Amino acid sequence: MKIIYYCFAGAHASVVAAAIHCGRLPAERVPTSEEFARLPYYDRTPPELVGRPYFMGPDEFGNSIYFIGFWSQRRQLADALTTFLAAGGIPRSEYILQDAFPLINFSTKLGGLLSKRYRLTGFGRRITIWxxxxxxxxxxxxxxDLKQRLASGFCGGTAGPAGNPGEKRNT
Amino acid sequence: MIIVYHSARFYLPLLACALHLGLSYEAEDFFRAGWAEETGKPLRVMGRDDGGNIVCSLIHGRHGGLYKRALEGAADVFELSCRCIRVEDLLTVRRTGRNLALSRLIACHLPHFLGPAQRRAIARALDRQLKRQREEGRP
Incomplete structure (x- = not known):
């Protein structure tokens, strides 16, 4: 099965979620700044390549983990990809599209903006990590939660925004 | 193969798909129904051609590059054969393979101002280009 995490720019939220899934980031403690900065693709996806899926690695079950950025078109592109894959004969049980964007907070958004749009990479990256x-x-x-669904034989498809009760969900 | 005709304007991919599949686009309802269906769904499967290719229309607004990268990337990941064709480019590309800026500008923006009056003219031009593509061996 292929699991694709998506967010706005494919540089922070989806990268971190994919890295946790692959075991590149620890699940039992909060990683240090260096661990975040060492992640492949973390805050490094060039804006002109947003939309392209990147492979993060396999998980312990042998699933392939990808991440991707959808800009502001998250709902529409997730729908387009589902239609496209269905047209190509790929059943929904073979992939999961998981939205990771609703999990990020204001400081990560601000840091991402400073790093990507205003080229203040060092400062912006530190704020995203914070x-x-x-x-x-x-x-x-x-x-x-996703791994539990996989273990219980979840049949794939498009997963809606992840739960974060305190966070305003962006669409 | 999955063939995706895409454009920022809603009627161009619909027209290209209709011509590719040999459907009638003359009825007024064709575009109206198409537009109603497209508003919530950017990608729509229009049918299967004689060669067994699946023909889709994609309306992406100003995010053409993003949609193209995502679809082509997904095709790579899932090992699908896919071809994305930007309809404006198809309209303006010359036999030499060159794409003239002025004709591209006209193809992109003039129909928007002239409205449906130019639909037949666009359809004729698009039909010629599709036939030429087929003669050149492309699906």
């Missing part, structure tokens, strides 16, 4: 460290347990909960 924000992600505060939100990290929610990312772990998202991945754990």
């Amino acid at each position: 924000g992600l460290q505060r939100q990290y347990p929610q990312f772990v909960a998202l991945v754990t």
Whole structure:
């Protein structure tokens, strides 16, 4: 099965969720800034390549884990991809599209904006990491929930925004 | 193979798909019904051609590159054969393979101002290009 995490730019939320899923980030503690910065693709996806799926690695069950950025078209692109794959004869049991964007908080959004749009990469990256460290347990909960669904024979498809009761959900 | 005709404007991919599949686009309802269906769903499967290819229309607004990368990337990941064709490019590309900026500008923006009056003219031009593509061996 292929599991595709998606977010706005495919540089922060989806990368972190995919890394937790693959075991590249620890699930039992909050990683250090260096661990985040060492992640492949973390805050490094070029804006002109947003939309392209990137392979993060396999998980312990042998599933392939990808991440992708959808800009502001998350709902529409998830729908388009589902239609496209159905047209190609790929059953929904063979993939999961999981939205990770609703998990990120204001500081990660601000850091991403500074890093990507205003080219203040060092400063912006530090703010994104600070924000992600505060939100990290929610990312772990998202991945754990998805793994539990996989273990219980979940049949795939498009998963809606992940649960974060305190966070305003962006559409 | 999955063939995706895409454009920022809603009627161009519908027209291209209709011509590719040999459907009638003359009825007023064709575009109206198409538009109603497309508003919530950017990608729509229009049918299967004689060669067994699946023909889809995609309306992406100003996010053409994003949709193209996502679909082509998904095709790579799932090992599907896919071809994305931007209808404006198809309308303006010359036999030499060159794409003239002025004719591209006209194809992109003039129909928007002239409205449905130019639909037949666009359809004729698009039909010619599709036939030429087929002669050149492309699906």
